[in-house]
Amino acid sequence: MGDREEMDFVLKKYFGYSGFRAYQKEVIQKVTEGRDCLVVMATGSGKSLCYQVPPLIVGKTAIVVSPLISLMQDQVMTLKQRGIRAGYLGSAQTDSTAQTKAENGYFHLLFLTPEKACLLPASFWLNLLKLGICLFAVDEAHCISEWGHDFRVEYKQLDKLRAILSDVPFVALTATATENVRVDIINSLKMKDPYVAIGSFDRKNIFYGVKHHNHSQSFLDELVQEISRLVANAGSTIIYCLTIKEVERIFKSLQKAGIKAGIYHGQMGSKAREESHRLFIRDELQVMVATIAFGMGIDKPNVRHVIHYGCPKSIEAYYQESGRCGRDGMASVCWLYYTGSDFAKAEFYCGESQSENHKRAIRESLMAGQRYCLLTTCRRKFLLDHFGEKLSTDNCGNCDNCLVSRRERDMSKESFLLMASIQSCGGNWGLKMPIDVLRGSRSKKIVDAQFDKLPLHGLGKSYSSNWWKALAHQLISHGYLMETVKDVYRTVSVSPKGKQHLSSAGPDHQSPLYLPLTDEMLDDEDQDSTSGEIRKVKNLAPLDNEGFSEAEAQLYRLLLEERMKLARAIGTAPYAVCGDETVKRIALIRPSTKARFGNIDGVNQHLVRTHGDYLLNIIRHLSESLNLSLDGEASFQTAIPKAHPVLNNQRKIAPAKYDAWKMWHADGLSVQKIANFPGRPAPIKEQTVLQYLLDAAQEGFEIDWTRLCSEIELTHQMFSDICDAVSKIGSREKLKPIKDKLPEETSYTHIRTCLVMQSYGISPEVVAPCCNPQKTAELSSEAVESCLIDACHTKSPHEFDMSGNSMVHFSSSKNLTSAQGPKLDLDCNDDLVSSKRHKLVHKGSSTASEATEDLILNWLKNHDEGVPLSAIVEHFHGSNKEHVVKLLGNLESDFMVFRKKDLYRLM
Numbered sequence: 058m059g060d061r062e063e064m065d066f067v068l069k070k071y072f073g074y075s076g077f078r079a080y081q082k083e084v085i086q087k088v089t090e091g092r093d094c095l096v097v098m099a100t101g102s103g104k105s106l107c108y109q110v111p112p113l114i115v116g117k118t119a120i121v122v123s124p125l126i127s128l129m130q131d132q133v134m135t136l137k138q139r140g141i142r143a144g145y146l147g148s149a150q151t152d153s154t155a156q157t158k159a160e161n162g163y164f165h166l167l168f169l170t171p172e173k174a175c176l177l178p179a180s181f182w183l184n185l186l187k188l189g190i191c192l193f194a195v196d197e198a199h200c201i202s203e204w205g206h207d208f209r210v211e212y213k214q215l216d217k218l219r220a221i222l223s224d225v226p227f228v229a230l231t232a233t234a235t236e237n238v239r240v241d242i243i244n245s246l247k248m249k250d251p252y253v254a255i256g257s258f259d260r261k262n263i264f265y266g267v268k269h270h271n272h273s274q275s276f277l278d279e280l281v282q283e284i285s286r287l288v289a290n291a292g293s294t295i296i297y298c299l300t301i302k303e304v305e306r307i308f309k310s311l312q313k314a315g316i317k318a319g320i321y322h323g324q325m326g327s328k329a330r331e332e333s334h335r336l337f338i339r340d341e342l343q344v345m346v347a348t349i350a351f352g353m354g355i356d357k358p359n360v361r362h363v364i365h366y367g368c369p370k371s372i373e374a375y376y377q378e379s380g381r382c383g384r385d386g387m388a389s390v391c392w393l394y395y396t397g398s399d400f401a402k403a404e405f406y407c408g409e410s411q412s413e414n415h416k417r418a419i420r421e422s423l424m425a426g427q428r429y430c431l432l433t434t435c436r437r438k439f440l441l442d443h444f445g446e447k448l449s450t451d452n453c454g455n456c457d458n459c460l461v462s463r464r465e466r467d468m469s470k471e472s473f474l475l476m477a478s479i480q481s482c483g484g485n486w487g488l489k490m491p492i493d494v495l496r497g498s499r500s501k502k503i504v505d506a507q508f509d510k511l512p513l514h515g516l517g518k519s520y521s522s523n524w525w526k527a528l529a530h531q532l533i534s535h536g537y538l539m540e541t542v543k544d545v546y547r548t549v550s551v552s553p554k555g556k557q558h559l560s561s562a563g564p565d566h567q568s569p570l571y572l573p574l575t576d577e578m579l580d581d582e583d584q585d586s587t588s589g590e591i592r593k594v595k596n597l598a599p600l601d602n603e604g605f606s607e608a609e610a611q612l613y614r615l616l617l618e619e620r621m622k623l624a625r626a627i628g629t630a631p632y633a634v635c636g637d638e639t640v641k642r643i644a645l646i647r648p649s650t651k652a653r654f655g656n657i658d659g660v661n662q663h664l665v666r667t668h669g670d671y672l673l674n675i676i677r678h679l680s681e682s683l684n685l686s687l688d689g690e691a692s693f694q695t696a697i698p699k700a701h702p703v704l705n706n707q708r709k710i711a712p713a714k715y716d717a718w719k720m721w722h723a724d725g726l727s728v729q730k731i732a733n734f735p736g737r738p739a740p741i742k743e744q745t746v747l748q749y750l751l752d753a754a755q756e757g758f759e760i761d762w763t764r765l766c767s768e769i770e771l772t773h774q775m776f777s778d779i780c781d782a783v784s785k786i787g788s789r790e791k792l793k794p795i796k797d798k799l800p801e802e803t804s805y806t807h808i809r810t811c812l813v814m815q816s817y818g819i820s821p822e823v824v825a826p827c828c829n830p831q832k833t834a835e836l837s838s839e840a841v842e843s844c845l846i847d848a849c850h851t852k853s854p855h856e857f858d859m860s861g862n863s864m865v866h867f868s869s870s871k872n873l874t875s876a877q878g879p880k881l882d883l884d885c886n887d888d889l890v891s892s893k894r895h896k897l898v899h900k901g902s903s904t905a906s907e908a909t910e911d912l913i914l915n916w917l918k919n920h921d922e923g924v925p926l927s928a929i930v931e932h933f934h935g936s937n938k939e940h941v942v943k944l945l946g947n948l949e950s951d952f953m954v955f956r957k958k959d960l961y962r963l964m
């Protein structure tokens with residue numbers, strides 16, 4: 058198996074996923090080649106896979122440094138549920154043998170806190186190194202940097218390990234690294250020529266909204282009402298508060314409303330915190346009210362809402378905290394409720410910091426947070442901008458500002474006054490001074506500076522300070538004003554754009570400047586500010602049940618409950634069994650066999666093996682009770698909404714053929730996609746897929762011939778040339794003489810397809826008039842050989858003519874009705890094929906064939922009771938035992954065969 062196929066295989070087997078996300082494959086490849094990597098990708102984008110897959114490929118331990126014990130415990134729990142050997146070392150570890158196991162290379166993944174990693178004796182590392190360490194990952198790597206929003210001193214010491222682990226690739230992962238932080242990480246970890254993967258920060262499935270609030274009870278009541286509505290829709294909610302007092306206040310209100318809520322903050326004992334965390338992770342709590350102490354790196358995929366009750370201390374922190382929702386890719390919502398006083402907390406946040414750089418970073422971050430709150434333009438664009446990423450549009454269509462049209466007003470006069478006041482005060486103040494001047498204050502500062510003599514002194518009395526501040530922030534976000542941090546102060550000055558505007562205006566004449574009215578402005582003007590907006594946004598996170606019938610939606614809910622029961626029984630979190638999205642797929646597909654169950658995206662092999670029978674039973678039982686048929690045709694994965702009818706007279710065909718036909722016919726996948734379908738342990742040939750389709754057609758399965766012809770580029774001209782050649786030769790039995798009469802670009806694939814179509818009386822009108830010669834040529838070379846070889850292989854050995862005549866009876870043992878077309882016997886006696894088949898038929902007996910996956914499947918078809926390995930090896934004594942075992946292994950992991958009491962059987 059090639060490296061890439063092996064990655065796909067590991068991905069499906071352990072994680073149940075059928076494809077890698079952006080950058081995952083590249084990073085895994087680089088790491089397995091021994092290169093250091095810096096991975097900067099959005100929260101929830103799948104960074105963990107970059108260090109989880111390599112140890113499963115190379116069979117050596119991966120060390121993962123992670124900042125929190127609870128985080129490690131979650132990861133270990135989920136990984137174990139996938140059949141992966143994972144463990145952690147730290148104060149909470151109760152297994153006294155864990156360190157010895159780790160040192161002896163038992164774990165695929167070993168998690169450590171940075172402190173623990175630095176405290177382990179050199180002998181530990183040296184012993185483990187002898188067995189092999191495939192990578193050293195530093196998760197949440199921004200903690201290394203003072204420029205990061207979560208600097209931790211212990212992270213700085215990790216560079217000590219570089220000397221011991223000099224040849225081990227280091228992988229640093231973070232979701233929130235600005236340019237400064239990236240450089241800091243690379244230097245701190247002494248990374249050598251790292252491969253840097255920077256993904257998009259855009260979390261498209263997340264809606265962003267902001268709302269101004271006061272601390273009133275009525276606002277809290279509104280919030281509680283909103284939360285009740287949200288939790289009724291399934292999924293979890295996190296509410297972040299700035300203070301423990303707020304946490305307790307909101308928690309009590311939720312409890313009073315009968316909502317299953319938990320609480321988490323730094324003053325709780327560690328036991329109580331762990332319990333709260335555990336209950337939330339396991340869906341026993343619907344809402345978690347917490348300070349930011351909760352949830353760094355939390356991987357609970359079905360958090361649907363994150364609400365910030367107070368502006369976070371930085372935009373990075375907000376991005377990371379809000380990013381804890383919608384990690385499964387489903388539509389999710391983030392609201393931020395702020396009050397003006399939130400922005401005055403910079404000095405409080407700076408309190409513990411020793412370094413001036415760090416203090417400055419804190420002030421700038423809070424300022425960016427404030428700007429985000431006061432924004433009237435696209436919030437997503439602002440967030441992405443902050444991380445240096447450009448959104449190509451000004452309207453993301455998924456934030457409050459892009460969805461709710463705000464009332465606008467010409468505020469040219471007010472803007473002129475404010476900018477002029479800022480300019481007149483010298484541009485060295487914050488907002489308070491120029492606003493106080495406009496409002497006519499005669500404070501000592503103003504009088505001393507003689508600002509009370511300015512002509513605009515007192516001209517802005519009709520608006521409150523808050524109103525003016527809101528306007529100022531609008532002007533900042535539209536580029537008329539600039540905010541800068543100087544030492545410990547924030548100053549506001551007029552930007553070049555603002556100066557230009559000022560110079561073209563006067564007190565009595567300004568060009569119009571339409572700006573949206575913000576919540577604060579509307580509040581101040583005593584207008585009905587927000588109820589309309591909130592109501593509109595209330596429907597922004599629907600349970601994403603697109604394509605569900607009512608019964609399927611009901612099945613989905615019941616399956617969620619069943620997943621919960623199973624998770625409780627095995628002591629894990631429901632999402633560790635499988636994600637909500639996967640439960641949706643199961644509700645849509647309703648698999649009847651393990652093979653189909655295992656093929657569903659998100660279902661890993663461990664789950665099929667350990668609970669497959671149990672879950673299939675439940676699916677069958679619940680589907681029956683809801684009057685839903687099993688093996689629903691609609692494919693959620695490929696979003697083909699309509700089930701295609703199949704003919705009634707179709708017969709049973711080998712599972713591999715049926716699956717190929719279903720993917721092509723019902724799921725609409727191309728031959729090429731089916732051949733390379735990521736769920737396979739290894740790709741199969743396109744010609745094999747094509748052969749499966751033709752076989753299915755001959756067994757009465759419906760085929761869209763126009764589509765097939767267009768895919769293999771069989772043109773109208775080719776079709777009639779082939780018909781001419783057949784009639785000139787007067788026989789359809791041998792392909793080679795037909796091929797000899799045709800132009801080079803007509804392949805055996807074309808001939809075979811055409812002959813099958815002819816035999817069904819399919820008119821050449823279905824065939825497109827033009828073709829792409831390049832693609833045809835591609836098909837023609839390999840198709841000659843493998844299409845026909847595969848055709849031979851799809852038959853059980855007794856169907857081959859072992860005398861040396863190369864007759865292949867495509868449907869010799871089946872009675873096709875005339876409506877389905879006559880029997881079609883084709884001769885595959887071309888040179889290429891005969892040389893291969895030579896090997897196949899001259900091994901002494903009819904069973905001396907080389908084993909292939911298809912031949913094994915066909916043979917097992919005749920042995921319902923199962924066959925021991927020895928009998929299979931004996932039967933295919935053209936191949937050695939190792940080869941047969943390998944093929945059986947592939948088939949097992951592809952869920953085509955299974956082993957019970959040492960007997961192999963078809964799934």
Ligand SMILES: Nc1ncnc2c1ncn2[C@@H]1O[C@H](COP(=O)(O)OP(=O)(O)OP(=O)(O)O)[C@@H](O)[C@H]1O
Nearest residue numbers: 074076077078100101102103104105106232356358
């Ligand atoms: N290739 C994939 N296909 C489907 N789901 C995936 C894939 N890769 C990862 N996931 C899922 O996406 C979710 C987020 O992944 P992960 O925890 O690795 O994100 P992350 O980038 O580490 O986020 P954070 O920075 O917040 O820790 C997980 O539930 C994971 O199982």
